[in-house]
Amino acid sequence: MRLPSLILCCLATALHAAVDFNRDIQPILSENCYHCHGPDEKARKAKLRLDRKEAALGKNEDGVAIVVPGKAAESDLITRILSTDPDEVMPTPKSNRKLTDAQKELLRQWVEQGAPWAEHWAFIAPVRPPVPNIQHSTFNIQHPIDRFVGARLEQEGLWFSPAAAPEKIIRRMTLDLTGLPPTPEEVAAFVSEYSAQATSSVERLADRLLASPRYGERMVWEWLDAARYADTNGYQGDPTRSMWYWRDWAIRALNANIPLYKFTFQQLAGHLLPIPSQAELIATGFHRNHMINGEGGRLAEESRVDYVQDRVETTGTVWLGLTFNCCRCHDHKYDQLTQREYYQLSAFFNSIEESGGNDAGGLANPVLSFASPEEQKKIDELKRVENEAAKAVVALEKNLRSEQPQREAAMLAGGVSKAEAVWQPLTPVEANAEQGSKLAIQPDGSVLASGPTPDKDEYVVLAHTELANITGFKLEAIPDESLENKGPGRSPAGGNFVLTEIALQASGKNIELTPVHADFEQEGFAASGAADGKPATGWAIAPAIGKPHAIYFEAREKMGYKTQVELAFRLRFEYGGGHILGRFRISATTDLPALFRPVPESVRLTIAKPVEQRTDAEKEEAAKFFLDTNPELKTARVKSDAAKKARLAAEKAAPRTMVMRERAQPRETSILIKGAYDKFGDKVTHGTPAFLPKLPAEAPPNRLALARWLVSPEHPLTARVTVNRYWQTFFGRGLVKSVDDFGVQGEKPTHPELLDWLAREFIESGWDVKHLHRLIVTSATYLQDSKLAPGIAERDPENKLLSHGPRYRLPSWMLRDQALAVSGLLVEKEGGPPVKVYQPDGVWEDATFGQIKFTQDHGEALYRRSLYIFWRRIVAPTLFFDTANRQNCTVKTARTNTPLHALVTLNDITYVEAARAFAERLLKQGGGTDAERIAYGFRLCTARSPGEKDAAILAGSLARFRQEFSADPASAAKLIATGESKPDANLGAAELAAHTSLALLLLNLDETLSKE
Secondary structure (H helix, E strand, C coil), X not given: CCHHHHHHHXXXXXXXXXXXXXHHHHHHHHHHCHHHHXXXXXXXXXXXXXXXXXXXXXXXXXXXXXXXXXXXXXXXXXXXXXXXCCCCCCCCHHHCCCCCHHHXXXXXXXXXXXXXXXXXXXXXXXXXXXXXXXXXXXXXXXXXXXXXXXXXXXXXXXXXXXECCHHHHHHHHHHHHHCCCCCHHHHHHHHHHHHHXXXXXXXXHHHHHHXXXXXXXXXXXXXXXXXXXXXECCCCCCCECCCHHHHHHHXXXXXXXXXXXXXXXXXXXXXXXXXXCHHHHHHHHHHHCCCCCXXXXXXXXXXXXXXXXXHHHXXXXXXXXXXXHHHHCCCCCCCCCCHHHHHHHHHHHCCECCCCCCCECCECCCEEECCCHXXXXXXXXXHHHHHHHHHHHHHHHHHHHHCHHHHHHHXXXXXXXXXXXXXXXXXXXXXXXXXXXXXXXXXXXCEEEECCXXXXXXXXXXXXXXXXXXXXXXXXXXXXXXXXXXXXXXXXXXXXXXXXXXXXXXXXXEECEEEEEECCCECCECHHHHHCCCCCCCECCCCCCCCCEEEEEEEEEEEECCCCCEEEEEEEECCCCCCCECEEEEEEECCCCHHHCCCCHHHHHHHCCCHHHCCHHHHHHHHHHHXXXXXXXXXXXXXXXXXXXXXXXXXXXXXXXXXXXXXXXXXXXXXXXXXXXXXXXXXXXXXXXXXXXXXXXXXXXXXHHHHXXXXXXXCCCHHHHHHHHHHHHHHCCCCCCCCCCCCCCCCCCCCHHHHHHHHHHHHHCCCCHHHHHHXXXXXXXXXXXXXXXXXXXXXXXXXXXXXXXXXEECCHHHHHHHHHHHHCXXXXXXXXXXXXXCCCCCHHHHHCCCCCCCCCCCHHHHHCCHHHXXXXXXXXXXXXXXXXXXXXXXCCCCCCCCHHHHHHHHHCHHHHHHHHHHXXXXXXXXXXXXXXXXXXXXXXXXXXXXXXXXXXXXXXXXXXXXXXXXXXXXXXXXXXXXXXXXXXXXXXXXXXXXXXXXXXXXXXXXXXXXXX
């Protein structure tokens, strides 16, 4: 038959076969119809929905039957899709969607065959299907995975590829289960065992690798991506956080093979478990790994709501494999998830004890402290001091509010209350007069003048103070029996004085003083004249002679002085006639009285009103003015803030990490209109999507109940989603390619029966992750050779049918670890704070406008595994060119392979230094000849020996490198000096440089860069 005829024949056969709703019909409806006729009520047109059976098989708003089972000609759905009228045809031309002729015919056949309906496959709980029996002439297949895969291959007229060579098997499995390459000794031992008994040797290999502590370090990487783990908060400023405690907990949990249900309980609700351990509290850091916005002007509540929504969407991705994001604002357009249900899920996360602000010294509460007993004792004492200081502020505010009427009256009357400020008399250490007056310092800190009274005079007073941040001074004129009419001036005509100027120097610096108030001013001699620079003006007090008076000055800049720093005051009396001060005292304050401050006009108008005529806003504005301008309260607040700052500093000095903790009083949860944090719709309670199993009626409204619901045996999604992601880990793609979308828009599973069988096996094994991994890596499906047989590339280009072994480029983080391991530089130290390894200059500085500077670590830190590298949220480690950005939950593996990546693997310091250390290993351990060293290096990188052609090419390259570096000693010296580790001085520079280039070549072989 000609090819076109064959295609038409096959198409006709397929169309007349039984139509499967999930396989054939739902994808058409989902892609072309649900946008306007799906779950989203607000986007739904003509009140018609085609995602529900009862609606699709009903009538439209005009009373016309949409789908009449068995009668395509009477079904409006078929009439509309076959119409040629642009006003009638569906999908409408405006939608930019169009059905193919084959799709139209499938829909018609479906209706003719009775329009059989089925729920979306992923929303039906998996049932363990029978394992297929396979009859094959040369293979006795027992492994359940292989029987499912083999049945599909037979159906497609294909079969398994041969098993990979044992060298490939051990390298593949060791990289997959530990993230590191096998050693030559491990390869040799396995090859020997494999030749004797293939199956048992593979099982023993799997058991050894699953028991390795490197297993948890390998398997945690995908959880770090899913948890959006990083070592900084992100956003502007990108401050550092300490979430590595959670990372280390996850590694330990994976190595200990904690069942997935416990893994889920501890991460979502460890703090709600009975008497939670420290490890269970740390585990809750999973949902504290999100980005935290500390930008100036950011509203804390807006951020808090963002964090709640991030947790809902991350939970939906990781455990349910569903896209929740759009439901912040409206019903899902494709899946049966409503906006109400989204916010019902958010209720589980809405009562975490967090403010939305960065309120824990670089972290955000709630936090868990790892303080030592001594550190905790200090923190507890500082908390006591902080609480006492806070109580003092509250008590003082209460008293001031009660005294507010009197204060308002004093302000209106223009009087001065001495209680309005705390004044500290200065201690004069020297007082001199320029024109002959004798000045004597009195026990109360005042200065008394005696002797002949000059016509004019200038006093210089030197004083010390312990006050810091002085803002004002008070000059008191004090009556004395030795003065005319008790003074306080020395004028023979009546005891008055005229202060024409006052000046101040602090440590030789001039401080401008401004008069702000005097308790009495003689007509024509206002307080302002005491600091206007004019000798003809000044402050005087007649006729109020014989009484104490005071003038107040504001310092135009705050002064923060240490004890014994000298203040020098100059008081000038240039009016004449003996109008000079007789007795005076100078005091200082850290705040001026409220009465001396400028009063806002709104406050002035408010206090002029009777209290009963004021609005609530006016009352609060007036109260706030009197509170904020009271120096005693300000001092108390400063003490309270200082106590809090000291407590936070002590807590910050102790190791801490962010965890989850519930509020004593749960928050109410509402639907947020268009997702806006402050636009509230209907209130909702805790709940789960209606199309999924219900929460038990007795379940408490908390996340522990949600976690139990997620891993309940009847749940249709969690086991499937988890198994599928792990399948992606080993094969490069999931059985469902869209690992983050199991909804109707997601891809269908290539092997649905296998997926369900694995899901049930996983559940019934007690959610045993290592059991699942062992099952996968011991299957013939996994052990196949990755080399494609003729014709397979055309039949199965993406290996959907699993007709050959997985082959793809290793992720960049694994390439680095492999290079360090092969070179012998790798430091296999487990856990601990992140390390800062080599990176180009200026990367952090450019990304942060110079605010954050990169400081590289040294020594063994440079050679730790990649998962321990410090991860700055706004600019990921430069070595990693195919990783998730860790700003959002990511479960889909990125796989890239561009020539640009060679700029890293051929030129980065890490790789060049690793090549030089690798070269030293070749020269010291590889044998005495070039051929032996080349073979040794090739085995280290690929686990196999080189073929003749490989060896010849590498030998030629080594000879060329040797010749070039012998002729250019400077280049050789420069190359081997790369990195902090020192080259072996006993090895010739040219020879070491040549082998370094050879080693770099080996590290960049396609076979080295790939898993195959």
